[in-house]
Amino acid sequence: MDDPLEPGLYIVATPIGNLSDLSPRAAAVLARADLIAVEDSRVTGKLLNHIGVKRPMTPYHDHNADKVRPGLIARMATGAVALVSDAGTPLISDPGYKLVRDARAAGVTVTTIPGPSAVIAALTLAGLPTDHFAFFGFLPAKGGARASAIAEAAEFRGTLVFYESGPRLGAALAALRDGLGDRDAAVAREITKAFEEAVTGTLAELAARYAVAPPKGEIVIVVGPPGEAPAADADTVDAALADAMTRLSASRAAAEVAQALGLPRRDVYARALDLKEQSQ
Numbered sequence: 246m247d248d249p250l251e252p253g254l255y256i257v258a259t260p261i262g263n264l265s266d267l268s269p270r271a272a273a274v275l276a277r278a279d280l281i282a283v284e285d286s287r288v289t290g291k292l293l294n295h296i297g298v299k300r301p302m303t304p305y306h307d308h309n310a311d312k313v314r315p316g317l318i319a320r321m322a323t324g325a326v327a328l329v330s331d332a333g334t335p336l337i338s339d340p341g342y343k344l345v346r347d348a349r350a351a352g353v354t355v356t357t358i359p360g361p362s363a364v365i366a367a368l369t370l371a372g373l374p375t376d377h378f379a380f381f382g383f384l385p386a387k388g389g390a391r392a393s394a395i396a397e398a399a400e401f402r403g404t405l406v407f408y409e410s411g412p413r414l415g416a417a418l419a420a421l422r423d424g425l426g427d428r429d430a431a432v433a434r435e436i437t438k439a440f441e442e443a444v445t446g447t448l449a450e451l452a453a454r455y456a457v458a459p460p461k462g463e464i465v466i467v468v469g470p471p472g473e474a475p476a477a478d479a480d481t482v483d484a485a486l487a488d489a490m491t492r493l494s495a496s497r498a499a500a501e502v503a504q505a506l507g508l509p510r511r512d513v514y515a516r517a518l519d520l521k522e523q524s525q
């Protein structure tokens with residue numbers, strides 16, 4: 246028999262489809278936890294059954310979290326409480342961050358047992374740049390709110406990742422094409438399950454493909470970075486500098502304009518000094 250776990254909170258990542266993806270360490274923690282906080286006891290029950298373990302479970306989900314959190318934290322003073330979600334890594338588009346926040350505030354030791362998460366798995370399938378990426382969770386369902394969220398995402402110049410459901414996929418891809426332009430993208434579906442697939446194409450191609458036939462299953466959309474913007478012309482740089490220098494020193498104005506236009510700061514600063522001299 247393994248040693249009992251130290252009291253505290255254990256964040257345990259579970260598979261996103263293929264139960265064999267449960268790590269040995271995750272299985273060992275679940276087997277020894279005094280209590281497992283779960284989204285759905287039927288889902289976690291299947292996982293525990295798969296590893297031949299029976300442990301007490303208690304619900305922790307969006308609808309009861311505020312009410313049950315203090316009791317769970319009190320329990321962590323003397324027992325090992327594991328947090329799992331139905332699939333993947335807790336806290337990632339799933340409940341948990343407030344539990345971690347409040348556990349820390351109460352002096353509870355928090356330990357993570359990392360593992361699968363659909364956002365990372367989708368990035369490994371998409372064949373798009375992974376050096377800079379941002380995860381935006383689920384897009385809002387309603388058109389106006391979705392367009393605003395996409396406009397916010399457009400500010401980021403790396404790869405974008407969204408969670409989505411089958412029935413909304415076509416509309417989401419069309420909205421992404423409208424808000425971001427026709428970038429390269431991938432739709433990763435049913436990752437680690439029997440019908441896993443990653444379909445790649447431009448946003449326009451993917452929007453057309455899924456407009457008529459919404460796919461079944463769980464979905465991640467990955468959108469590549471924007472193409473290189475054409476270099477700003479001299480007039481644009483001068484106008485931006487003239488405006489910025491009404492508010493800022495030449496050096497600060499140059500920094501602001503260089504960042505906004507994606508230009509080398511040293512060149513923009515040299516031009517700012519020229520403009521300053523000409524205006525004196």
Ligand code: SAM
Pocket residue numbers: 261262330332333334335336337338339361362363364407408409410433434435436437438463464465
């Ligand atoms: N915490 C989870 C994680 O770490 O990935 C995500 C939970 S979120 C409520 C569920 C969403 O994750 C699904 O709607 C889907 O967008 C994505 N997802 C989860 N499992 C997936 C899978 N096997 N294939 C594709 N997407 C998946």
